[in-house]
Amino acid sequence: MSREFPDKVRIVEVGPRDGLQNEKQPIDVAVKVKLVEMLADAGLTSIETGSFVNPKWVPQMAGSEAVFASLQRRPGVTYSALTPNLKGFERAHAAGASEVAVFTATSESFARKNTNCSIAESLDRAKVLMAAAAEQGLPVRGYISCVVGCPYEGEIRPEQVAEVAQQLLALGCYEISLGDTIGVGTPASVTAMLDAVLAHIPLENIAVHLHDTYGQALANIYAALQVGVAVIDSSVAGLGGCPYAKGASGNVATEDVVYMLNGLGIHHGVDLDKLAAAGQFICDSLGRDNGSKVAIALANKG
Numbered sequence: 001m002s003r004e005f006p007d008k009v010r011i012v013e014v015g016p017r018d019g020l021q022n023e024k025q026p027i028d029v030a031v032k033v034k035l036v037e038m039l040a041d042a043g044l045t046s047i048e049t050g051s052f053v054n055p056k057w058v059p060q061m062a063g064s065e066a067v068f069a070s071l072q073r074r075p076g077v078t079y080s081a082l083t084p085n086l087k088g089f090e091r092a093h094a095a096g097a098s099e100v101a102v103f104t105a106t107s108e109s110f111a112r113k114n115t116n117c118s119i120a121e122s123l124d125r126a127k128v129l130m131a132a133a134a135e136q137g138l139p140v141r142g143y144i145s146c147v148v149g150c151p152y153e154g155e156i157r158p159e160q161v162a163e164v165a166q167q168l169l170a171l172g173c174y175e176i177s178l179g180d181t182i183g184v185g186t187p188a189s190v191t192a193m194l195d196a197v198l199a200h201i202p203l204e205n206i207a208v209h210l211h212d213t214y215g216q217a218l219a220n221i222y223a224a225l226q227v228g229v230a231v232i233d234s235s236v237a238g239l240g241g242c243p244y245a246k247g248a249s250g251n252v253a254t255e256d257v258v259y260m261l262n263g264l265g266i267h268h269g270v271d272l273d274k275l276a277a278a279g280q281f282i283c284d285s286l287g288r289d290n291g292s293k294v295a296i297a298l299a300n301k302g
């Protein structure tokens, strides 16, 4: 198994979806659109722009159609959407999403809380969705939540993650994003989990999605880079959390990831100053503190 850093990393920006889904206050469509456009202008080429879930479950994402409709799209940028079922796919496709993502979990309790069904049922829904996506030629990404720990079931065995990841890959997901939803992982547990998954799944199909609840996300990303993982999910200004994981903080801040990659000499194609401006824009719009240490340091430096 590789123990070398990749030369190049693709950052999947999930702030507009994973970040904003957790905000309680209403957010204007124009603000969401401006955020996505600023992120694209900063050089991000994969932006999860919204989700098409049941609006009663996640009201903040109810406006995703309007967000997709209002975007000025840049060539070369993938504007993706999170979709739990065929209905979500049909909405995303009609809205013009360029890619969709299905999601499941390693724990039955989390799957039930997040999607009102078992893991097997969530995979059945994904199968139906993926047949429709294949007909339309849309790539499908797969998320697995709770890859290290679950808020309801505690520690998760690495083999459980490997099993679900193989099922998503077999369904046709081109990439599996491994989510430490509640940020409990450490470099040791994340490496053990990745080793178990990589025993069955090629490295090029793996991404990491690490929340920073316990302040371990950057260390965990470093551990993933050491194994060779070259796709990292992150959220500008550290926005977000998961509505079905109490106390989960945001994803690792994209600015902090970019700063670390710069220091490691790993190419990513993102302009840090423009990215930090996007992060500050959304924090000012929401009246919230910036969750990126790098953004705060840059602002204090003047």
Ligand SMILES: CC(C)(COP(=O)([O-])OP(=O)([O-])OC[C@H]1O[C@@H](n2cnc3c(N)ncnc32)[C@H](O)[C@@H]1OP(=O)([O-])[O-])[C@@H](O)C(=O)NCCC(=O)NCCSC(=O)C[C@@](C)(O)CC(=O)[O-]
Residues within 6 Å of the ligand: 018, 021, 051, 052, 053, 054, 055, 057, 058, 082, 084, 085, 087, 088, 089, 091, 103, 114, 115, 116, 143, 144, 145, 146, 179, 180, 181, 209, 241, 242, 243, 244
């Ligand atoms: C999966 C469902 C839809 C099942 O929800 P359900 O209530 O069991 O669905 P249902 O099939 O029984 O339908 C009930 C109603 O919902 C409607 N409905 C059904 N589907 C849709 C849809 N797509 N869009 C709009 N409406 C929909 C459907 O039409 C029906 O409407 P009614 O007849 O009552 O008027 C629901 O549980 C749900 O929306 N869950 C999503 C929760 C969510 O968004 N969680 C956060 C995202 S996951 C995450 O953040 C983790 C991740 C990915 O970032 C990785 C990590 O960090 O771990």
